[in-house]
Amino acid sequence: MFKWLDPYAKPQVLFATLLWWQRWLMPLSIVVLLLGTVWGLGFTPADYQQGDSYRIIHVHVPAAIWSMGVYAWMAIAAFIALVWQVKTAQWAIGAMAPIGAVYTLIALFTGAAWGKPMWGTWWVWDARLTSELILLFLFLGVMALQNAFADRQTGDKAASVLAVVGVVNLPIIHYSVEWWNTLHQGATITKFAKPSMDPSMLWPLLICILGFALLFGALTCLRLRTAILQHEAHRPWVRQYVQEQQHAAV
Amino acid sequence: MSHVAVFRATFQRELKLLARQKADWVNPLLFFIIILTLFPLGVGAKPNLLREIAPGVIWIAALLSVLLGAERQFRQDYRDGVLEQLVAARSPLLGYSLAKIAAGWLGSGLPLILVSPLLALFLGLSTEALTAVVLTLLLGTPLLSLLSALGAALTLSADKGGILLALIILPLYIPLLIFASAAVEQASFGLNYQAQLAVLAAMLCVALALVPLAVQKALKLNVG
Numbered sequence: 001m002f003k004w005l006d007p008y009a010k011p012q013v014l015f016a017t018l019l020w021w022q023r024w025l026m027p028l029s030i031v032v033l034l035l036g037t038v039w040g041l042g043f044t045p046a047d048y049q050q051g052d053s054y055r056i057i058h059v060h061v062p063a064a065i066w067s068m069g070v071y072a073w074m075a076i077a078a079f080i081a082l083v084w085q086v087k088t089a090q091w092a093i094g095a096m097a098p099i100g101a102v103y104t105l106i107a108l109f110t111g112a113a114w115g116k117p118m119w120g121t122w123w124v125w126d127a128r129l130t131s132e133l134i135l136l137f138l139f140l141g142v143m144a145l146q147n148a149f150a151d152r153q154t155g156d157k158a159a160s161v162l163a164v165v166g167v168v169n170l171p172i173i174h175y176s177v178e179w180w181n182t183l184h185q186g187a188t189i190t191k192f193a194k195p196s197m198d199p200s201m202l203w204p205l206l207i208c209i210l211g212f213a214l215l216f217g218a219l220t221c222l223r224l225r226t227a228i229l230q231h232e233a234h235r236p237w238v239r240q241y242v243q244e245q246q247h248a249a250v
Numbered sequence: 251m252s253h254v255a256v257f258r259a260t261f262q263r264e265l266k267l268l269a270r271q272k273a274d275w276v277n278p279l280l281f282f283i284i285i286l287t288l289f290p291l292g293v294g295a296k297p298n299l300l301r302e303i304a305p306g307v308i309w310i311a312a313l314l315s316v317l318l319g320a321e322r323q324f325r326q327d328y329r330d331g332v333l334e335q336l337v338a339a340r341s342p343l344l345g346y347s348l349a350k351i352a353a354g355w356l357g358s359g360l361p362l363i364l365v366s367p368l369l370a371l372f373l374g375l376s377t378e379a380l381t382a383v384v385l386t387l388l389l390g391t392p393l394l395s396l397l398s399a400l401g402a403a404l405t406l407s408a409d410k411g412g413i414l415l416a417l418i419i420l421p422l423y424i425p426l427l428i429f430a431s432a433a434v435e436q437a438s439f440g441l442n443y444q445a446q447l448a449v450l451a452a453m454l455c456v457a458l459a460l461v462p463l464a465v466q467k468a469l470k471l472n473v474g
Contacts, residue, residue: 082467134421134424137417137420137421138421140417141417141418141421142418144414144417144418145404145405145408145414145418148405148408148409148410148414149407149408149409150407150409151407154407154471154472155408157471158404158405158408158468158471158472161404161464161467161468161471162404162418164464165400165422165464166422168460169422169425172425172453173421173422173424173425176424176425176428176429176449177424177425177428179428
């Protein structure tokens with residue numbers, strides 16, 4: 001596997017690959033997200049109990065799922081960075097952390113907006129809400145640590161250690177908080193059981209989940225490319241690339 | 251030098267430092283007591299209320315006071331070049347980290363346990379609750395020392411060490427806070443709290459096995 005991955009550790013090769021992926025993922029994610037949200041918000045039947053306000057699920061659930069998904073990807077990148085000392089994997093952590101933080105914020109905000117009409121309160125100290133909030137703190141911690149050093153390399157390495165420590169801690173935090181307090185409704189879609197949701201509502205939700213994943217991929221490509229340019233600014237190929245871009249712009 | 255030899259040498263040196271620089275362990279202890287005095291002043295001195303919030307208050311004060319001492323844990327050795335020499339000489343950092351953590355616990359964890367009977371007077375705890383406080387502190391403060399050492403090692407060469415350390419380590423303290431204060435609360439109702447103690451012990455074992463490795467890695471990347 002490493003032989004296959006090895007060329008991508010080279011920033012220049014990775015840069016070109018990311019550019020290719022970004023060109024596909026960006027438009028695709030926009031189309032899929034538009035499809036999912038328009039279908040979900042406009043054309044699905046209203047819930048018999050929650051009325052129209054349940055429709056926020058099409059933003060809330062994908063953001064919540066992928067806030068954790070982003071953390072998992074970040075931890076994988078951190079692991080690669082620590083074990084094989086791949087520089088580009090370290091930069092990927094910095095590229096992903098803010099995306100994850102924003103997804104977490106979206107999940108918290110939409111959750112609060114959904115909670116107000118349904119539970120009658122913006123915020124409860126419920127297990128899932130609390131672990132999502134802690135997840136936000138973990139993302140912010142990684143970001144803060146990465147930017148805290150005069151030497152950028154040290155920051156990248158320290159952030160990768162923290163991301164790995166966080167992923168060991170995340171299940172412990174999750175279960176301890178769960179054990180501590182629970183009000184949130186149980187999971188609506190699981191792999192193993194038949195989903196407790198009508199197909200007419202489920203499909204747009206699944207499309208939105210896919211859309212959030214694609215958007216995460218596209219944004220990661222964009223941010224990682226920027227990071228590569230910043231870190232490699234002194235290299236000839238970057239200068240040449242920038243000149244070409246300027247040329248094309250004129 | 252072997253891990254054991256490095257551990258012994260570092261630990262003896264740390265003990266000497268603790269004996270000579272008394273402020274290192276007296277100040278966090280005073281901080282702990284002062285925070286505990288602030289709470290009755292802030293929320294009102296009704297005995298029932300105090301008894302109710304006591305588990306959380308004690309544990310939050312303990313988290314903060316251990317964190318307060320943590321920042322300086324590796325800083326001196328980093329500034330005067332001891333760490334650099336250890337890395338350059340390829341001597342085992344694991345023994346060094348473990349000795350630092352153990353000494354850190356002696357300096358900031360153990361005093362809290364010794365002073366905890368005082369809490370019973372301050373917050374009106376029953377004997378059962380006080381026993382639970384002592385037991386959870388006994389299991390929990392080593393865990394606090396381990397995690398705060400990790401934070402200190404990670405932020406060693408950072409520009410704004412102190413507040414950053416708190417930012418990245420406090421979220422990791424949350425499981426400990428939950429189980430420890432739950433144990434004290436159960437005890438104050440006269441209920442069984444062995445399950446919480448078992449969970450605390452399990453978390454301590456996991457941390458003891460993994461955290462020193464991460465500390466070692468963090469120290470190396472800050473020096474190298």
